[in-house]
Amino acid sequence: MLDIKFIRENPEAVKQGVENKNEKNRVDELLALDKQRRELIAVADELKSKRNRVSDEIARLKKNKEDASALIDEMKTVGEEIKKYNDELSVVDEKFSDLLLYIPNMPHASVPVGKSAEDNVEVRRWLPDGYDGESILAAEKGSNVAGGNAAGAGGSAAGAGESASGGGSAAGAGESGGAGKAVADHVQIGKKLGILDFERGTKLSGSGFALYMGDGATLERALLNFFLDFHINKHGYKEVMTPFIVNRESMKGTGQIPKMEDDMYACERDGLFLIPTAEVPITNIYRSEVLEESALPVKLCGFSPCFRREAGSYGRDSKGFLRVHQFNKVEMVKFVHPENSYDELELLVNDAEDILKALNIPYRVLMLCTGDLSFSAAKCYDIEVWSPAEKKWLEASSCSNFEDFQARRASIKYRRSEDKKTAFLHTLNGSGLATSRLMVSLLENNLRPDGKVNVPEALRQYLGKDVIG
RNA sequence: GGAGAGAUGGCAGAGUGGUUGAAUGCGGCAGUCUCGAAAACUGUUGUGGGCUCCGGCUCACCGGGAGUUCGAAUCUCCCUCUCUCCGCCA
Incomplete structure (x- = not known):
């Protein structure tokens, strides 16, 4: 959440940020509640202060065996008034706090609108x-499905050429066949090799759930393991293993709730949520x-399965692994000094x-624009990997x-040494x-003409074999 | 699932209706002493909100929430969590 003081002092900038993020602009509504809230606090505090003073006086009188009944009577009405303002305040305060949780973070100045x-932008x-x-x-030219604006794609072309120029004689590319040569998509490959079974995954749980078998499970x-060790x-990073089900507070802490509930x-019986990413438990x-x-x-880094209902995206990217309700992930989380968080971001991407x-x-690496943030x-x-069969970049x-x-x-703070x-x-x-x-x-990039899949060098010791199939 | 005990400041631990934001000890910080350090001694030491003439003033907070009362850490009710024992079970 944002600092209310910042919103108060920079309402126009906040509104702009909210709109650039395609979020509903409720800043004025929030500021009105903020004003109302502070006015009520002032009145209620004044009354409470009076009550505290007079209560001390009553205590003093009683101690001296003097009569305090007049003051006690007076305080009865003050008490009622305090209650009235308190009730009013708690209503306003709740609305205020709820609304504040719906104001998104501001995009950084370096983020393209x-x-x-x-x-x-690539x-x-x-x-x-x-x-x-x-x-x-x-x-990419053939289909404009993949993201990346003209400028980004153009700019990246040079970069790509640079990388590719080394082995410019594409024909001679590695035995794995190189890009664009895959003749099968991952669902077909997985089925043929008997390592992925989306039909049975659906039988077990519904669409969007995968079943890995044999080398598929081992490869996963x-x-x-490779990610974590790396x-x-x-x-x-220090490895952590967290609960995969968390309470509402945790979900609120990282921002999934309330907006993405x-x-x-x-x-529901237990008031708990399956985590959509290990970001939630690790950050919390x-x-x-x-x-x-x-x-x-x-x-910190840690493995977790990730559970996502993907509400509202039915029918989109429904093939195989493109959009699933449960997947596995190793997440990296950093708690850093405010002064160097942007340097840390670059390091994180590199990792x-x-x-x-x-x-x-x-x-390829994309810098998300404000609207996609x-x-x-x-x-x-975002880092996207190339799928030769889909002819798309896929977010990984x-x-x-x-x-x-x-x-x-x-409420995660650090104590300044100074x-x-x-x-x-x-x-x-x-x-x-x-x-x-x-x-x-x-799978697609390592597919061989004979239908088998080469295991990348780095994974061979983990898998215990060089080829699947 | 059943029975019982408990939840107080960074930690330990007092406190059962009125100068208690909270004793005391430990820890932390600053100072004295010392060439320096330790020890000893002295002082200091929570978080959040509102207002501010930026010197402060004020409110709230003793697991969470309601209530009783002029006044609640303290009394009542509900909830959560922790611990012990029993049962069940991976």
């Missing part, structure tokens, strides 16, 4: 050595706590990218800086990575 995913792309980048460009587990050993799976680890400045940055480089997966984020980079990671938005909601005062820290998180869409790209 835009309406939708179309306006996201900042770089990376292709494995020898990868046929031309085929991606051709596919291998990916997760972040722990190479990037200095309908997208959560809920256990330090809810209502104060960290020492010297301990920052705190870098996620390193995984894709290690797996030789072609990807999530409710709580101030700035966000999302790395965001929330500044003090979540910290304020969840003056021992507390202040809100900044939180960031990023997928590192989500397996489902990565699996799409991984």
